[in-house]
Amino acid sequence: MTTFRDDGAAALEWAASYLERVRDLPVLSQVAPGAIRAALPARAPEAPEPFAAVLRDLDDVLMPGLTHWQSPRYFAYFASTASEPGILAELLSAALNQVGILWRASPALQELEEVALAWLADLLGLPEGWHGHIEDTASTGLVTALAAARAASPGKRVVVCSEHTHSSTAKAARLLELELRPVRGNAGHGMRLDEVDLSGACALVATIGTTSSAAIDPVPELAAMCADAGVWLHVDAAYAGSAAVCPELRPLFAGWEQADSLGVNPHKWLLTPMDCSALWSRRPDDLRNAFSLVPEYLRVSEDVASLSEYGVPLGRRFRALKLWAVLRCYGREGLQAVIREHVRLAGLFEQWVRDEPRWEVCAPRHFSLVCFRRDGSDEENEALLERINATGLVFLSHTRLDGRLVLRLAIGNAGTTEDDVRLAWEVLRREAL
Ligand SMILES: Cc1ncc(COP(=O)(O)O)c(C=O)c1O
Numbered sequence: 031m032t033t034f035r036d037d038g039a040a041a042l043e044w045a046a047s048y049l050e051r052v053r054d055l056p057v058l059s060q061v062a063p064g065a066i067r068a069a070l071p072a073r074a075p076e077a078p079e080p081f082a083a084v085l086r087d088l089d090d091v092l093m094p095g096l097t098h099w100q101s102p103r104y105f106a107y108f109a110s111t112a113s114e115p116g117i118l119a120e121l122l123s124a125a126l127n128q129v130g131i132l133w134r135a136s137p138a139l140q141e142l143e144e145v146a147l148a149w150l151a152d153l154l155g156l157p158e159g160w161h162g163h164i165e166d167t168a169s170t171g172l173v174t175a176l177a178a179a180r181a182a183s184p185g186k187r188v189v190v191c192s193e194h195t196h197s198s199t200a201k202a203a204r205l206l207e208l209e210l211r212p213v214r215g216n217a218g219h220g221m222r223l224d225e226v227d228l229s230g231a232c233a234l235v236a237t238i239g240t241t242s243s244a245a246i247d248p249v250p251e252l253a254a255m256c257a258d259a260g261v262w263l264h265v266d267a268a269y270a271g272s273a274a275v276c277p278e279l280r281p282l283f284a285g286w287e288q289a290d291s292l293g294v295n296p297h298k299w300l301l302t303p304m305d306c307s308a309l310w311s312r313r314p315d316d317l318r319n320a321f322s323l324v325p326e327y328l329r330v331s332e333d334v335a336s337l338s339e340y341g342v343p344l345g346r347r348f349r350a351l352k353l354w355a356v357l358r359c360y361g362r363e364g365l366q367a368v369i370r371e372h373v374r375l376a377g378l379f380e381q382w383v384r385d386e387p388r389w390e391v392c393a394p395r396h397f398s399l400v401c402f403r404r405d406g407s408d409e410e411n412e413a414l415l416e417r418i419n420a421t422g423l424v425f426l427s428h429t430r431l432d433g434r435l436v437l438r439l440a441i442g443n444a445g446t447t448e449d450d451v452r453l454a455w456e457v458l459r460r461e462a463l
Pocket residue numbers: 108166167168169170196198237239240241266267268269295307
């Protein structure tokens with residue numbers, strides 16, 4: 031019989047050696063749909079199995095079906111990093127298994143969440159005093175913010191956003207039975223101000239760092255329009271928001287301090303394992319009006335609002351522990367160093383593309399995402415993407431901008447080096463021939 035300590039040591043050894051070798055694994059899983067399911071037994075075992083069997087099947091059965099988000103050569107969607115302090119804190123959080131249904135169910139969970147979000151707000155240069163809590167994802171954060179906006183403006187049922195807004199805005203609007211009013215983008219893919227119509231609107235969603243091209247909506251002007259019209263401004267900075275830790279990048283976030291609510295995902299570009307999405311609001315009473323519902327069995331004598339009164343879920347995980355661990359173990363300087371290096375590497379790659387005949391940069395680059403394409407048809411670019419991803423050496427993704435298929439290289443893994451980015455460029459050039 032092995033003990034928890036023995037199994038734990040083996041699991042930690044597995045994790046450490048995985049992180050050491052992940053760079054050399056094929057980044058995009060190459061399995062066919064259903065292959066992993068077919069390799070697994072149809073039923074759970076009757077008799078208990080040792081934990082070692084789980085680790086063995088992780089290697090033998092599941093590994094081929096993993097796309098390696100932890101790979102320094104992962105450049106698709108928005109690349110991310112589960113850093114070591116974040117991983118260890120997740121382990122501890124599972125060991126503690128706190129269920130934060132209300133303050134007294136875990137005072138430390140709630141108060142650490144409040145402190146961690148106040149620290150993060152300070153690191154990002156946000157105004158003092160905003161109410162913050164952690165959601166699983168930015169999608170849930172959007173539902174939360176738009177539900178509060180809807181409740182704050184009875185009778186107004188329109189949500190204004192850019193045509194480039196993330197699909198979670200449309201999903202939240204659908205769930206809340208709100209009408210979506212997309213506004214066309216300008217040449218840089220930011221929202222066109224001359225087309226913004228706030229009549230009947232309860233909310234406007236502006237994005238700093240859109241999903242397709244990391245474009246920036248004109249937030250200061252939109253904030254002024256929203257203030258005049260009494261419309262809730264939600265700023266979605268799910269990916270890019272973490273970059274505000276660098277003062278030299280703060281001008282790109284102008285106006286976000288005027289948001290009624292703001293979402294930033296530390297699980298995207300702030301070294302925190304999935305899932306951890308920060309939602310701040312300067313109108314917490316409106317969130318509480320929309321969500322507070324305290325049944326008798328949760329009634330308490332202490333005068334403390336629980337975080338479950340500010341959003342959909344009742345039970346909450348101890349997510350703050352990993353965010354706190356990351357903020358402590360990197361510090362402001364460590365976080366800045368990672369973001370600055372990613373922005374530098376993206377700038378290098380952008381320049382290589384610009385300098386090479388037959389290649390084109392397709393969108394302004396503000397952060398660590400480069401949108402580009404090879405001359406030729408959409409089909410040729412798509413086939414090129416398929417070929418480079420099939421090599422297993424790197425993984426990139428695509429989008430559509432101005433009616434054309436465009437390739438995206440997103441840098442966001444803390445282990446990514448200049449050599450990794452150079453390899454991506456070499457593979458692209460080789461496969462394009
Ligand atoms: C700008 C933006 N907003 C929202 C989301 C949704 O994020 P989540 O997966 O946390 O719901 C994304 C995801 O990439 C995004 O890029």
